[in-house]
Structures are given as C-alpha cells and as structure tokens.
Amino acid sequence: MFGNEFYVDPSRCIGCRACVAACSECDSHRGQSMIYVDYLDRQNSIATAPMVCMHCDEPTCALVCPADAIKKGEDGVVRSALKPRCIACSNCVLACPFGVPMVHIKPELMMKCDMCYDRTSVGLRPMCATVCPSQALSFGPPDEVRKGRATTPINEFSFGRELVRTKVFIMLPPEETVLDIDVQDYMWRDTDGSAPWLLEETFMD
C-alpha cells in the first residue's frame, strides 16, 4: 500500500492486546506476537503503550549484525533476520535503540515486526493497525490520519548525539507534562480533612 504511513499513539492505547493477539495469527511466526504492549507502571496508572518495530532509515540492528542477516527492503521495511545467515548472537537485541528485536530460541533466529509486508504488498493494512480498537496503532494515507488527530507525528529521535530517523511515526501530545496520578486526587475531603463518605471502620486495624 504505497503512500501509507504507520502511526503509533501511546496515549490512545487501552492495553487490550488485540494487536498482540492478531500479530500472533501470522503464518510466518505462528502463535508468536512481534508486538509488545506494556503497562508503564500498573501500580500507579492504567497507562499502557504498544511497541512495534520503528523501521529505522539506517537500522542499527543491521549495522551491528556480524552475519549481514538483517536487510531493509525497498519499501523501507526492516525485515526479520534471514534464517540461513542469522547466528542468534543477539547483537541486534542489544543495539536496537527501541528494544524491539528478540532472538527466538527454538528457531535460533532474530524475529521482529516486519510491518506485515506480506499484507501491505497485496493492498491490506498491517494486522495490528487493522484490528486496534483505539487506533493507537494506525496505518493509512498521511493526510487522512493526521487530519483527524490533535497530536503531532514525530519520526526523529535523539539518543545522545545519535539522531535516528524512522519510517514509523510516534504521535506526541502538543505539550508534555509529568503526571503522578492517584484516584485520591480526584476525591473530596472536607476542610478538616475528613471524608464523610468513608466509613471509619474501613481503616480499623
């Protein structure tokens, strides 16, 4: 699907893992998902974030591969390691600035998200972005996707002095703030600090 872009908006993610479930249905990595969905800090927040391969312009994983097993296609999609070449050394796992590749023990192979190029090459959207019910993962024409969003797409990331440009865009809020969220912050206390709705016995030892 030429002319389409892949967008990740972590703020939309509801942690449902539909993407993980759908990714694991792929014939090339049966039952294994190449997507990660994590709670950032479940004890303190319901926030979750999905992570797919960012498909770097100059993929660090490929640069550090001693076996020349990782290739970027003309479509800009960085593939999983080539099976005949991969020596499962994990250099790519350690080097990736986004923490995406995984070496899978059973096939002794680095596997990662390949943006479903089997689907996109026949006019279908990647599986995760198709099913995602919150469209935290979305795939489509840039005009269409950006038009409907208040967020700003970013695809340049600074790691120290290293600038990494990626095929995948991350949506960022216009202004970022650090939040410490507690349900108590949204609850009412009387001026003397008491909470008449709360039964004292709740906190009896």
Place this chain on the structure above:
Amino acid sequence: MANVPDKVEDLYRLYGPHPNYEPPGGWDKAAERPPDKLVKTHCSFCGMQCGIQLKVRDNQVVGFEPWEEFPFNKGMLCPKGVKRYLQGAHPDRLLSNLMRSGSGFQPVPYAEALDFTARRLLEIREKYGPDAIAIYGGASMVTEKAYVLGKFARIGIGTKNIDYNGRLCMVSAGTAYRLTFGIDRATNPWTDLAKADVVLVAGSNTAECAPITTQYLWQMKERGGKLIVVDPRMTPITRNADLFLPVRPGTDLALFLAMLHVIVRDGMVREDYVAAHTTNWEAVRDSARDWTPERAAKITGVPPANITTAAHWIGGTDRAMGIHARGIEHHSKGVENCLAMINLFLATGNIGREGAGCMMITGQGNGQGGREHGQKAEQLPGMRSITDPEHRKYIAGVWGVDEKELPGAGLSAVEIMNAIHEGKIKALFSMCFNPVVSLPDSNFVREALDKLEFFGVIDFFLCETAFHADVVFAGSLQEEDEGVVCSAEGRVQKINKAADPPGDARSDALIICDLAAKLGRGKYFQYPNGTRDIFEELRVASRGGLADYYGITWDRIEKELGVFWPCPSLDHPGTRRLFEGGAFYHADGKAHFQTTEWRPPGDPVDAGFPILLTTGRVVSHYLSGTQTRRIGPLVEQYPEPKLELHPVLAGRFGIQNGDWVKVTTRRSEVVIQAMVVKTIRPDTVFIPYHWPGKRGANKLTHRTLDPRSKIPEFKVSACRIERTAAPADIDAIRTQETGWTGEA
C-alpha cells in the same frame, strides 16, 4: 435430584476448561493450504457485534480476517474477537448428548435424550402444573432462537416462567428507557459519539467491555470534545478523561441529582424543549432542589466543584451525549440511576439529534435482540407486553392458538432460582445461561439446582451449571447456525453459518423444535428451513410492536450491512436515530420525566463489613467464561481473578501486591491474590466475575433486586478483607477452574 454427578474434579478433567492455543491440526497444518472460504459474519461476544470474516477449511473455523468494509468497526476487533475462532474445533467441545448415570455422564443417542426430557417434563407438568417448569434463555444466541424459546415456554410447555440472562444485564436500562421514552433501545448510532462536544461515560469500563467504542470516544476527543468519566476505578478510557468523578459504589443517583440541581440552579434547562416535548418536569425539577453538590460530595466522595463542572459542560452545549452500562445499572436502584442520568440530557435538550442523546451500552452479543422478542418474563415478541390484552390477542393469532392458552407474566431469573430453592419450581430447562457463575450468591444457586427434580441443558461446552444437569444436549456455537442479532446501536445484523455442528451436536433451535414435537406440540413448531423460517414468522410477530422488524429481511441486512429497527415496512429505511424532532414513543408523543428518590444499597457496609466490593469484567473474558476460559491466549492474558485495592487500604491491612487475601461478605468468602493499584478508590475493592468455584466473585454478591427491573445488585456489596496464606490446594484449583497451571 440434580446433584453434581460424580466428582467435580473428574468433570473438570473430562470436560475442561482446557486452554486451546492453536487452530485445528496445529499451526503447521494451518499453513499447508489457504482456507476454503471466508465467511462474513459477526463476533460471538459483546454487544458491539463487530464484523469479522472467519476462515473455514474442511468444515472447521481455522482463523479470522478483518472485515474492513463493515461500517461499525471497519476491521477493528478486540482480543476476544481475534481469538474466538479457537472455540470451534476445541477439545472440550460436546460432541454427543449426555445423560447422568451412576458414575458421571454417559453419551446417549439424541432420540434417547429427547424422549427422556419430554417424559420428565410431562410427568412434572402433570404432577405439579406447568408453572413448576422454568425455562432459562440467554442473550448470546441469535434472535430467532430467543424467539422460538419464548414460544416453546408459552405454548410448547405452557409455563409462564421463562426468563433470560439479560436479567443480569440490560433490564435496568430497558425499564428506564421504556418509562421515559416509551422504547428500549440506544437512542443514537455510535457515529454520533464522535460528533459530540461532551460525552459523559458513567459506570462503563468502555475500553475493556465495549472496546470498539473507544475509537469513537477518541475521535470526539481529537475534535476537541470533553470526556467525563464516572467510575470508582480509573479504567483505561480514564487516561484521556477531561474530568474524572470517582463515585462511591452505590451513590450514582446522588451524583446525578446534584448535577441536575446545578443545571436547574444555573439556568441551563432548555425550557422550550422541555415544555414542547416532555411531561412531569416540575416534579423532577423539585426532586433535585435539596441536592446541592456539597450534599452529594459527602455521599459520593466527588468534589462539589467537579460535580458543578460536569453539569455545566452538559448544560452548556447542544451536543452532549451520555453512555452508561452495568456500573450504574447493577443496583437495587438501577432503574433510578438510569432515569436520573437520562433526566440530565432531557432537561438540557440533548436528545434526538446528531451528537446529542443518552444511551446504554448493551453488554451481551445479542443483548438488544435477545430482549425484544419474547424470552423475557413479562414480554411477547416485538417488545409486546404479555399482560396487554391486545398484544396477547395479536401474538396468539400469529401462533395459531387461543389467547387463553397464553400464560401470564412469570418470574424473573433470580426469582426463578429463589422459587427452585423454595421447592416451588421443580424442573428447569436452560440454554445459553451459566447461573452457577453469573447469578449472585452462587452457593445458594448450587443448593437450588440440587433440589431440582429435572434439569435439562443445551450447551456446546459442559459449563459449570451443566454439571448439575440430568441431560445435556450438545448444541451449536454461534458460527454453526445462522440468524440475526441486534447490536448495541440497534442495528439488526446477520450471523452467517461457517461450519456444521460437529459430531452429534446440532442447532439449538432444532433441539427446541424436536422437543416441542415430543411434547405433542409439533404443529406449532414447523420450520423446515430452520432459523430462516423462524425469522419470517418473527417478522410478522413483531409487526406493529415497538421492536418492529416487519420491513427487515435477511437479504436486506446483507445488502445494507444491517438495518436499524423500528423498520415497519420493506420500503422503510430503518431508524438510525430515535426521537428526531422530539418524537417519542409514548402514546402522547412526549418523553415522560421520571422522579427518583435516594436510598442506600441493599447490602450496607457496617463495622463488620466496612469495605465496598464491586465486580465487573476484564477485556480478555466474556460473561461466565464458558468460552473465553477455554481460549489459551485469552486465559494467559488474565488467567485468574485478582483483588484490586488501593495502597492506602492495602497498607491498613498489611497487604502487599501479590499477597493472598481473604475477602468475606455476609454470604461467603474467597481467597485470591491482591493487585495493589492507585487506580481504585481506597474504600472499594474490585473482583472480576468470570470464574466459577472456590474463587467465584458471585459467591460474595447478594440477591437484592431492583424492585422494577429485578436486576441483582452486583455492583455493591459489603465485605471485609484480611491477609492470609495461599490456599493449600491452589494448584488444583488453578488447573480445574481456570485451565491454567500458573505458568504463563
């Protein structure tokens, strides 16, 4: 005599749940060759009823493909939809009909199961009368089955006692909408949510229980709209809420009354709209007079300023919408909670327009269609009343019986179980319902089932309720039959058959009709083309009723990708949005404001039980878990029930994340692991209810009902908690009840 046969451990071992992870034959076989066909249909789970394509090979469902053309979800799915195909060729699937023997269940020929069931039903009817037999239905099956089950109860057996598991779901909302608007349906299409300026989400864990609705809410947010969330927990949609009102469980009514107070006080009532299109406004206005935000704050724990802001946002726009779900409905004042929320939107004129309305999110797959055509205790097809002489006469005419043959209104689901416990109801025939897991006070439910003289079940897996049965018919999965469902937005959709029922399993509708024939009532159940013929009769039966399907045909549904009822004629386009131009469904054409009165919940906290317990769903499971607890990836996502509690509360009881906690209510106790999170009120604990047995949340809940809707008060019980040791038999419990060994 419906005691659990043999040992429960053996039943779990034989019939599951066992988690299934791979398509039939394994991944290698699945990759060998492409599927034979893709079948366009809908998900078998929640009320979103997302469009989905099922991959079929060798008469088995082997996978899925998104259906991007279907307008509601455009290919989007939640993990339940993605993995639902794993229920088809499942090792636990019932492939033969079962009858109780000396040592558990024995497979029997279909004819023998039918003969036995018919004989027992006739004996019990002869001895105790027809009302000693009760029928349970469900809202996860297609409307044709719900219709034929209602007809079977009324004129196949002649009992008044039929009710369905939607009694645990949609009846508070349905009652409130009937009272106010004269019709029981969501008021707007979901696309309106994206076009609202303000959306109030009350008592709905939307992201987990109606995941596709999230995208509509996020579209509203991207346009600059405001999201208000009312919930004792921060659920995932709260991450983008503009205003979060963490209401104390059981106090929603106080919150809504205070919001109405502010709307009246600050002159935000649309007086012209109210005068032209409603009745009884003055009484409702006066009922909110004493409900200052300060008074409500003391009861709800929500700051007065935030109550005021929420009211101002709704009153300050002509594009406000409200959506609510079981969080405000599962209460002994569930109807009043809904009425009070509706009143906010009606008073501000936010109804019957694009981006303006108030609606329930229907929970079950066919939660809407399943409540329209006659498996509810008080209802006949087309949302007709079983006590209205005209309605009775019409349906009797369609069915070809004398009106006097139709029984009257029967008992509701929980009342049926109470009557079984009291010995008044002697026989139960149940399909699509797992009351051992889903009804409140499950120890009471098990006791009741053991008193039955006859218990028959239709199911595709041996659910925990079927453990108690004398006979179990192997029925059909949703993908093994065809028919219609009605989605949460009121869109009638077509479920298409993807595979035949395996082994000696068969269509539930066929089993019901065969049973009717055995009872000597076969002439009323002649449907040679199965559910297609049932639908044609249903169209006529619904004609002129509130839920008028007469203009809807299976062909139209396929062509138009769903048709919204009411649709009274073949050239009628269907009704996407209700109440446009202020046209309501009462005889006077007006909306009838309903007053509400504050009262406390039915299981109040006290010194012995000082903490509030609330229950609900998680995203990877559906209802009583009969299906989802058998689907490996969904089990791994949330393997067993956990206790959510706030660190402040946990600290008081010396509980740390992962500790084992005993939760005790006035009914029973469970021991489960703590999940200490700052996203729940510190006076409240939460347990999801999808699991059976020793850790079933519904062991703890109580049987208090809303006096009008008869919904149980799942959302607020009183409990106490204490840290304890892990149960000695935890490994056995995990393996039996969750199909999970503890190793993810």
